[in-house]
Amino acid sequence: MTALDSAVPAGGPDTAPGPAPVVDVSGLTVVYDTAPVLDGVDLTLVPGEVVALLGHSGSGKSTLMRALTGMAPVTGGRVHVADRDVTALRGRGLRALRADVGHIFQHFHLVPRLSALANVLAGGLHAAGPASHIGLFSREQRTRALSLLDRVDLLAQARQQARTLSGGQQQRVAIARALMQDPRLILADEPVASLDPRLAGNVLGLLSDLARERGVPVLVSLHVVALARRYADRAVGLREGRVVVDIPAADVDRAAVRGIYGADTEFGTDEEERP
Ligand SMILES: Nc1ncnc2c1ncn2[C@@H]1O[C@H](COP(=O)(O)OP(=O)(O)O)[C@@H](O)[C@H]1O
Numbered sequence: 001m002t003a004l005d006s007a008v009p010a011g012g013p014d015t016a017p018g019p020a021p022v023v024d025v026s027g028l029t030v031v032y033d034t035a036p037v038l039d040g041v042d043l044t045l046v047p048g049e050v051v052a053l054l055g056h057s058g059s060g061k062s063t064l065m066r067a068l069t070g071m072a073p074v075t076g077g078r079v080h081v082a083d084r085d086v087t088a089l090r091g092r093g094l095r096a097l098r099a100d101v102g103h104i105f106q107h108f109h110l111v112p113r114l115s116a117l118a119n120v121l122a123g124g125l126h127a128a129g130p131a132s133h134i135g136l137f138s139r140e141q142r143t144r145a146l147s148l149l150d151r152v153d154l155l156a157q158a159r160q161q162a163r164t165l166s167g168g169q170q171q172r173v174a175i176a177r178a179l180m181q182d183p184r185l186i187l188a189d190e191p192v193a194s195l196d197p198r199l200a201g202n203v204l205g206l207l208s209d210l211a212r213e214r215g216v217p218v219l220v221s222l223h224v225v226a227l228a229r230r231y232a233d234r235a236v237g238l239r240e241g242r243v244v245v246d247i248p249a250a251d252v253d254r255a256a257v258r259g260i261y262g263a264d265t266e267f268g269t270d271e272e273e274r275p
């Protein structure tokens, strides 16, 4: 990017200045081998906003998330995250960016034999990797980790081994771990795909409350349209690497769903699809 790019305000001269976006992506292209996996993607997230990423398997959702932390081969476009030009970062700059971005995964990625508390504390050691010696942490860190576990309603389970917790509880530990990083952005790649519908709603409700409370935007990929409608502010639909929908989540209707998933897609027939 050029000095001129960075001098142009994101909203242009005619729009009222809102909060500066945490994610500001335009024209993003990612090519693996020869085929573009992302093709001219535009995406912005402002503080506190929850954006649902929808699309078939293979549409590029995970690749888009990886590009935001410099983990995909970007061949074109602009990728700005947390005031950094991601494509220009190397080494220490990339590590600093990654320390500012919390990740939530489908399969939780906790250390199973460590306690919930130790897993959360590990979130504060982003650069150093998971800690196995809880005594290494300061009293302040432990107090903070406990208050985050309290926030996700797991204070009573703080000393329980992660592997003994239910799926919904493990995902709440993972959310507390991400918050321990004090992230500028949370990327949640299919965070509820392994949970039953009630727990899925519980986890997404928690994520959206936290986004608002802390002003941290959340980009969350989902397979259930009804969950996007209920818990996200905005829905972005990817189809074959292109953004085909970018609208308020409440406006996702039959036409939007067909635009994202194809003309033969049913809308609202599945129990889980119902808003
Ligand atoms: N490391 C890689 N090398 C080659 N192709 C990849 C790689 N990662 C993803 N792809 C391809 O990119 C496309 C999008 O994948 P992905 O971003 O994982 O989609 P989604 O998360 O929406 O299921 C798929 O066709 C996938 O095969």
Ligand SMILES: [Mg+2]
Binding pocket: 061, 062, 063, 189
């Ligand atoms: Mg994926």
